[in-house]
Amino acid sequence: MSIPKISDVAGTWKVLTGNHTVSHAVKLARVDVISAYPITPQTHIVELLSEMVASGELPARFITVESEHSAMAACIGAAVGGVRTFTATSAQGLALMHELLHWAAGARLPIVMVNVNRAMAPPWSIWTDQNDSLSQRDTGWMQVYAESNQEVLDLLLMAYRVAETVLLPVMVVLDAFVLSHTAEPVYLYDQEVVDAFLPSLDYPYKLDFTDPRSVGNLADPSLYFEFKVRQEQAMQRARQVWKEVGEAFGTHFGRSYEPVEAYRVEDADTVFVIAGATATTVRVAVDHLRERGERVGLLKLRLFRPFPFEAVRDALRGASRVVVLDRNISFGHHGIFFQEVKSALYGMQPAPDMFGAVIGLGGRDVTVDTVLEVYDKLSAWDPTDPTPHFVGARFREDGA
Amino acid sequence: MSVKTVNTTQRHYGLLFHAGEQELLEPGHVACQGCGATLAMRLALKALGPRTAVVVPACCWTVIDGPFPQHALRVPLFHTAFETAAIAATGIRAALSIRGEEDVTVMAWAGDGGTYDIGLQALSGAAERNEDVLYVVYDNEAYMNTGIQRSGATPVGAWTTTTPDGARRHVLKKDIVGILAAHRVPYVATVSPAFPEDFVRKFKKARDIRGFRFxxxxxxxxxxWKFPSEKTVSLARLAVETLVFPLVEMEDGRRVTVNYRPARPRPVEDYLQAQGRFRNLPEALREEIRRQILERFEDLLEAHRKTHGTDENIPTTLR
Structure with missing residues (x-):
């Protein structure tokens, strides 16, 4: 799936890094206000956007703020003003935004942001893992994870359409370096094609001087709860909207997207589950194992919030073993995707044995061999083990 | 939008100055009796007019405007996070410019906590970039909305719930206008609700300047502050008459104008004694406060002389 087929859609092949793909997507989405703060490995995104704005190629306002916190606040202000907004960040910057992620979602603002997955310090790391974005799981943002640079472009265009339909913000996530700094062929659509897919924003609650209102004022206990119910209802609706927009994307661009993507799962006993660029590696490992005669498949999570509950259950229904590979950890429990998938499968009959492996933290290489190692260890693992299994790390079981 | 016309006061009492007939702050707000910040909002909106967007971070005004679905202002108001008034206003300004609504004044309206303390970083950033917004701090010198805790704007020796024995500092509170002027923004001013003509003149002047205004x-x-709620205006006046709160303008960070020099300044002691929060101020500290207040006013006069070549042009009466 990562290599797009050339379709009849008007456009041009370019060789682009994930970061520069993001910049082009933002331009194609006709974003009005961009606000960002530099952080490795996101920086190229905003550098190219700055150039596009400075040259007039992208008629937008770029607000060069003094922190990520302010970058999100600027997007919030601009979104309230009724225009299309964008920011990009990573790791510490995303964590600094945390308060305002709640604000953007609670105020029902269709902001789109890119987070380049990077490990959280200390110790300092600029390399990929998913703890930054997954730590923002409960802020009310939709989250999608990209596997390739083409998917980065496509998810960003879809993100605006979904965000502006359900009035919730979207975080598009890509891996540090593996995607952000790696050049791949990307098919850049002509502007007219994108315009036909993504209409201009008409935000219904923008500041209005003829009907002046107060936005976000105090809601006492007789009201607050209903705001949150409405927010969740929008999230539930978004699950269907992502599916529809993924299909509509196919009609416009010749390439459709499902909330999850299954690979060789039909007759699989064992199915790996993963999100992000590492899915490519796992797909190759699945092929290796198939050659060995093992009945193995892969389920890639593209949409994480709202969680694609039914799609995950449907894809994993026939498996006897589900192995979730997490480039993240919830300290004191397990990998986060593992917990999520396990809870989605609760009550399913027959229920597969569930295994979780924590791999590749802080950008540690995840190779085909890593995946094969996980597979070969499975028979020795106890699905009721309360501690996560680390694969590819040097450590002693006794903690010494 | 219907606009109330109330000019009875002017007609009946023959006032020399009228702040403006248009009421953009409705009755029904939920401020405390005698709230200076409410009086200030009323005057500010009279000066700025209906094409104003207000941004309010966490502060007393979060509550004053009224709980959902109430809204006391006749202009749109966006509630934002504590430390984001300046930058949320910047974002709104950017959007309105894109929408072609260049005539709108975007006003951030924050308390002293959101300005001197938690919001200073974003404020400095917006000022440094000379964003086209008007930032107003209604300075009540502590975290009043949470119930009177010390802020970076709390005066030396003032009682608060977190400074039960008096705010421990040996110099005057943070010089916020000096900090903003040091960013060389086009316009910085101080106003008092006890001097409505000066107040409205400065807000109108600020409205018509492009770039960052504070x-x-x-x-x-x-x-x-522990004083009777009917004394708000007289206490605000006393702050100016005692030189505790000089009325000034600072343009482009360089040109300083002192707007009022009382012919006979009232003793600082009168201001301190009028408020319960200074009740336990030690005598030594009172003397030190007096000295520093005079010193600060001298510095401002010197800056005024540098700008104007004289201090003889400073009015000795003002309203």
Missing amino acids: IQVLSPCPPG
Whole structure:
């Protein structure tokens, strides 16, 4: 799936890094206000956007703020003003935004942001893992994870359409370096094609001087709860909207997207589950194992919030073993995707044995061999083990 | 939008100055009695007019405007996070410019906590970039909305719930207008609700300047400062008459104008004694405060002389 087929859609092949793909997507989405703060490995995104704005190629306002916190606040202000907004960040910057992620979602603002997955310090790391974005799981943002640079472009265009339909913000996530700094062929659509897919924003609650209102004022206990119910209802609706927009994307661009993507799962006993660029590696490992005669498949999570509950259950229904590979950890429990998938499968009959492996933290290489190692260890693992299994790390079981 | 016309006061009492007939702050707000910040909002909106967007971070005004679905202003108001008034206003300004609504004044309206303390970083950033917004701090000199805790704007020796033995500092509070002027923004001013003509003139002047504008309003708070709620205006006046709160303008960070030099300044002691929060101020500290207040006014006069070549042009009466 990562290599797009050339379709009849008007456009041009370019060789682009994930970061520069993001910049082009933002331009194609006709974003009005961009606000960002530099952080490795996101920086190229905003550098190219700055150039596009400075040259007039992208008629937008770029607000060069003094922190990520302010970058999100600027997007919030601009979104309230009724225009299309964008920011990009990573790791510490995303964590600094945390308060305002709640604000953007609670105020029902269709902001789109890119987070380049990077490990959280200390110790300092600029390399990929998913703890930054997954730590923002409960802020009310939709989250999608990209596997390739083409998917980065496509998810960003879809993100605006979904965000502006359900009035919730979207975080598009890509891996540090593996995607952000790696050049791949990307098919850049002509502007007219994108315009036909993504209409201009008409935000219904923008500041209005003829009907002046107060936005976000105090809601006492007789009201607050209903705001949150409405927010969740929008999230539930978004699950269907992502599916529809993924299909509509196919009609416009010749390439459709499902909330999850299954690979060789039909007759699989064992199915790996993963999100992000590492899915490519796992797909190759699945092929290796198939050659060995093992009945193995892969389920890639593209949409994480709202969680694609039914799609995950449907894809994993026939498996006897589900192995979730997490480039993240919830300290004191397990990998986060593992917990999520396990809870989605609760009550399913027959229920597969569930295994979780924590791999590749802080950008540690995840190779085909890593995946094969996980597979070969499975028979020795106890699905009721309360501690996560680390694969590819040097450590002693006794903690010494 | 219907606009009330109330000019009875002018007609009946023959006032020399009228702040403007248009009421953009409705009755029904939920401020405390004698709230200086409410009086200030009323005057500010009279000066700025209906094409104003207001951004309010966490502060007393979060509550004053009224709980959902109420709204006391006749202009749109966006509630934002504590430390984001300046930058959320910047974002709104950017959007309105894109929408072609260049005539709108975007006003951030924050308390002293959101300005001197938690919001200073974003404020400095917006000022440094000379964003086209008007930032107003209604300075009631403590975290009053949470129940009177010390802020970076709390005066030396003032009682608060977190400084039960008096705010421990040996110099005057943070010089917020000096900090903003040091960013060389086009316009910085101080205003007092006791001097409405000066107040409205400065807000109108600020409205018509492009770039970053900053206005500090000294906003007496009856429950926080411990004075009777009918004394708000007289206490605000006393702050100016005692030189505790000089009325000034600073343009482009260089040109300083002192707007009022009382012919006979009232003793600082009168201001301190009028408020319960200074009740336990030690005598030695009182003397030190007096000295520093005079010193600061001298510095401002010197800056005025540098700008104007003289201090003889400073009015000795003002309203």
